[in-house]
Amino acid sequence: MEQQQIVLELKAISKEFPGVKALNDVSLTLYQGEVLGLVGENGAGKSTLVKIINGVYTRDAGDILINGKVVEMNNPAEAIMVHKIAYVSQENTLCPDLTVAENIVLGQWTGGAAINWKQIYDFAQKALDALGLKVKPTDILADISPADRQLVEIARAVSQDSKILLLDEPTSWLTESEKKYLFDRIKHLKTNQDVGIIFISHFLDEVLKICDRIQVMREGISVGVFPAEELTKEMLIEQMLGQKKREIMYDENIADRVKEKVVLEVRGLTQEGMVDNVSFELHEGEILGITGLLGCGKTEIGRMISGSQIVDGGQILVDGEEQKKLTSKKCAKLGIGYISKDRKEEGIIPFLSITKNITLASLKSALGKFKHLSLHKEKEIAKKMIEVLDVRPRDPEREIIYLSGGNQQKAIIAKWIQADSKILVIDEPTRGIDIGAKFEIYNLLREQAKGGKAVVFISSELTEVLEVTDRFLVLRSGKVTGEYTHYEIKDEHGLLAILSV
Amino acid sequence: MSKLPTNTLPNESKDGFNFKKFINKFTLIIVLIIFIIIFSIMEPAFISQRNVFNIILQISILSPIAIGMTLIILTGGIDLSVGSVLSFSQAVCAGMLLGGTNMYLCVLVAIIIGLGLGLANGLMIAYLKLPPFIATLGMMSMARGFQQMYTMGSTIYNMPEKFRYLGTAYWLGVPAPIFLVIVVFIIFILIMKYTIFGRSVYAVGGNPQAARISGISVNKITVQVYTIGGLLVALAGVLQLIRLNAHESSAGMNMELDAIACVVIGGSSMSGGRGSVAMTAVGTLIYGVIINGLNIAGVSPFVQKSVIGALIIGAVTLDSLVRNRGKK
Numbered sequence: 001m002e003q004q005q006i007v008l009e010l011k012a013i014s015k016e017f018p019g020v021k022a023l024n025d026v027s028l029t030l031y032q033g034e035v036l037g038l039v040g041e042n043g044a045g046k047s048t049l050v051k052i053i054n055g056v057y058t059r060d061a062g063d064i065l066i067n068g069k070v071v072e073m074n075n076p077a078e079a080i081m082v083h084k085i086a087y088v089s090q091e092n093t094l095c096p097d098l099t100v101a102e103n104i105v106l107g108q109w110t111g112g113a114a115i116n117w118k119q120i121y122d123f124a125q126k127a128l129d130a131l132g133l134k135v136k137p138t139d140i141l142a143d144i145s146p147a148d149r150q151l152v153e154i155a156r157a158v159s160q161d162s163k164i165l166l167l168d169e170p171t172s173w174l175t176e177s178e179k180k181y182l183f184d185r186i187k188h189l190k191t192n193q194d195v196g197i198i199f200i201s202h203f204l205d206e207v208l209k210i211c212d213r214i215q216v217m218r219e220g221i222s223v224g225v226f227p228a229e230e231l232t233k234e235m236l237i238e239q240m241l242g243q244k245k246r247e248i249m250y251d252e253n254i255a256d257r258v259k260e261k262v263v264l265e266v267r268g269l270t271q272e273g274m275v276d277n278v279s280f281e282l283h284e285g286e287i288l289g290i291t292g293l294l295g296c297g298k299t300e301i302g303r304m305i306s307g308s309q310i311v312d313g314g315q316i317l318v319d320g321e322e323q324k325k326l327t328s329k330k331c332a333k334l335g336i337g338y339i340s341k342d343r344k345e346e347g348i349i350p351f352l353s354i355t356k357n358i359t360l361a362s363l364k365s366a367l368g369k370f371k372h373l374s375l376h377k378e379k380e381i382a383k384k385m386i387e388v389l390d391v392r393p394r395d396p397e398r399e400i401i402y403l404s405g406g407n408q409q410k411a412i413i414a415k416w417i418q419a420d421s422k423i424l425v426i427d428e429p430t431r432g433i434d435i436g437a438k439f440e441i442y443n444l445l446r447e448q449a450k451g452g453k454a455v456v457f458i459s460s461e462l463t464e465v466l467e468v469t470d471r472f473l474v475l476r477s478g479k480v481t482g483e484y485t486h487y488e489i490k491d492e493h494g495l496l497a498i499l500s501v
Numbered sequence: 502m503s504k505l506p507t508n509t510l511p512n513e514s515k516d517g518f519n520f521k522k523f524i525n526k527f528t529l530i531i532v533l534i535i536f537i538i539i540f541s542i543m544e545p546a547f548i549s550q551r552n553v554f555n556i557i558l559q560i561s562i563l564s565p566i567a568i569g570m571t572l573i574i575l576t577g578g579i580d581l582s583v584g585s586v587l588s589f590s591q592a593v594c595a596g597m598l599l600g601g602t603n604m605y606l607c608v609l610v611a612i613i614i615g616l617g618l619g620l621a622n623g624l625m626i627a628y629l630k631l632p633p634f635i636a637t638l639g640m641m642s643m644a645r646g647f648q649q650m651y652t653m654g655s656t657i658y659n660m661p662e663k664f665r666y667l668g669t670a671y672w673l674g675v676p677a678p679i680f681l682v683i684v685v686f687i688i689f690i691l692i693m694k695y696t697i698f699g700r701s702v703y704a705v706g707g708n709p710q711a712a713r714i715s716g717i718s719v720n721k722i723t724v725q726v727y728t729i730g731g732l733l734v735a736l737a738g739v740l741q742l743i744r745l746n747a748h749e750s751s752a753g754m755n756m757e758l759d760a761i762a763c764v765v766i767g768g769s770s771m772s773g774g775r776g777s778v779a780m781t782a783v784g785t786l787i788y789g790v791i792i793n794g795l796n797i798a799g800v801s802p803f804v805q806k807s808v809i810g811a812l813i814i815g816a817v818t819l820d821s822l823v824r825n826r827g828k829k
Contacts, residue, residue: 332716349707
């Protein structure tokens with residue numbers, strides 16, 4: 001292989017967020033005309049690294065060099081306009097109310113004060129043609145399909161004449177033929193235009209297919225860089241996971257705990273574009289897992305069975321009775337509690353105290369003599385919960401926003417325990433939570449199950465899916481592709497292999 | 502992993518935390534006391550019993566409106582129509598009184614109008630999903646239009662003797678309206694603190710998604726706060742009619758701004774979820790003290806308006822600075 005020029009180099013990059021070291025001394029080299037794959041589990045640091053390249057985050061330590069020269073990279077504007085770095089991610093960075101053409105030229109049009117629309121539309125059309133996109137430059141972004149929107153983002157990146165292209169999970173929303181287009185374009189870009197491309201994806205087969213070299217990240221460090229042709233999927237998985245320390249153990253005694261009674265049954269659950277004919281049963285005392293990669297539909301299932309999302313087709317039966325048009329209020333009455341993965345947006349009432357958050361779903365039980373809200377009774381309830389769940393700091397009056405993620409999560413779970421929920425639907429139960437609190441939450445859920453409650457445990461964290469759930473469903477593109485237990489899939493490597501198919 | 506809020510937290514130590522809360526609560530009262538002292542120095546008559554009564558009487562009509570506005574702002578909404586709704590409900594009440602109708606019936610009709618228009622606001626916002634600003638802006642024009650149609654722009658005066666009793670009555674040596682102000686404030690302070698409804702208002706304003714997931718009917722609470730707001734506005738209108746003995750064509754003009762000023766000076770957050778009726782009480786008092794003090798000092802009403810404006814900007818800026826410490 002002839003020696004190509006190095007277009008981007010990262011040296012010893014470190015980045016810390018409060019409570020977690022996201023990147024620890026990470027280095028990376030990107031050559032002109034190559035596709036470098038970046039793989040790793042959730043939280044390994046891939047997105048963080050790429051956001052540092054893109055100026056969205058500022059690094060705590062280390063250097064960024066572009067074409068051999070050290071650069072500052074303090075903000076995305078610098079990345080886009082000065083260094084011509086193009087970045088396409090899962091998050092929506094475009095403006096849904098503007099046209100496709102306007103979105104393509106967003107932030108990079110230097111045509112002067114007066115807008116020459118013909119120029120803009122021609123430019124946009126060229127970019128769309130380069131990708132074989134059928135949408136028109138005058139289409140409003142919000143009106144075209146999510147897959148097309150993703151491709152417009154890529155067209156935008158491609159049109160910038162960049163020499164560095166960062167693709168963060170670009171294929172999650174694409175069909176097979178759309179993926180083929182994308183890979184063709186990527187090949188074209190690297191061969192004919194000498195673009196250096198970083199390709200992040202959970203789908204290891206794709207990574208092995210399209211990348212020249214692959215860099216593996218694990219828990220904030222770079223484990224190694226390997227030529228793609230020398231790797232197999234198993235080797236990749238091994239590098240990604242390393243030696244897993246097993247601290248939480250699978251509960252061997254589920255036969256005592258899990259009862260015959262079906263508390264929740266789902267038949268043919270469908271939601272346009274996201275969930276396709278999903279069926280399962282949840283038993284009393286059971287912890288049922290649902291897992292899968294980005295975009296598999298597991299979050300949507302959780303929302304549908306807890307009244308937070310419209311159901312397009314299928315049936316939901318609670319204790320044998322069909323429930324139509326579920327709302328959150330109905331679910332609360334039925335005893336279904338929902339713990340969203342977005343704690344800040346949907347979990348806590350930020351400036352209310354821990355006490356008030358805990359009693360929010362069961363205010364009727366805190367009524368005093370004159371049917372008024374007894375603050376004293378409330379405080380007693382909260383104090384007990386705080387004690388039992390070990391919420392810290394043990395200050396019932398503290399506003400919940402000042403608690404750490406783990407303690408907030410415990411308070412939210414407390415809310416549903418206090419409301420006497422029979423079914424807990426919890427999405428990403430321990431995301432962003434330190435290891436100590438993680439175990440507390442696992443034990444908490446197990447206690448609830450022992451006490452006759454049922455848990456729908458939606459998660460993308462391999463270890464907890466394997467060890468905390470009694471059995472779990474694997475989802476891909478909205479469909480259930482299999483049901484497994486800890487016995488069939490012995491470890492995280494096996495699970496990741498199944499997920500990354 | 503990015504969205505952890507901890508790097509914008511104020512000092513977390515127990516002592517530091519309590520101190521900050523203490524400062525927040527008492528800053529307002531300290532400000533109030535400072536203004537009282539300043540005005541008393543400028544004009545000793547300021548703190549005479551007569552003037553103290555005057556101050557509270559002057560804010561007696563604004564108070565119920567400010568209370569309703571507090572509930573609405575706590576849910577993250579706003580009501581621009583209060584002045585107009587007041588004028589229309591008051592006009593109809595006055596017209597009926599002049600026509601000889603039983604005075605209790607007249608007051609009831611005024612209340613029903615207030616409730617009805619408030620309900621309309623709430624329904625538009627909760628179910629038609631209109632932004633509160635837009636919905637109540639529309640209602641502001643509509644209600645003012647209704648009033649103009651009803652009164653043809655004229656003043657309605659000379660209310661029946663019996664009706665005016667409350668306006669001039671003294672109970673235990675204190676003007677009756679003052680008791681009303683205090684009672685209404687106390688009622689709503691209690692409601693917001695000790696009822697499920699009050700708690701739900703805070704939840705909806707703090708995080709409507711989380712509130713909904715916890716089983717609270719966000720739409721119902723929304724409709725309720727605007728309806729209650731309408732009720733309080735109608736009551737304020739009736740009280741004003743009693744005190745002025747006339748319904749003027751310009752009744753309620755710009756009152757929404759004064760009501761919002763009281764809530765904002767009292768420190769409630771415009772984005773909802775934070776604040777209280779008690780704080781609005783202090784804010785309303787500060788408002789009353791300033792207007793009265795500037796009057797006594799001989800400052801022109803035009804300058805007074807600018808002072809209130811500056812106060813609003815100052816209050817919100819202070820609140821914003823404290824809240825956004827450390828954020829980029």
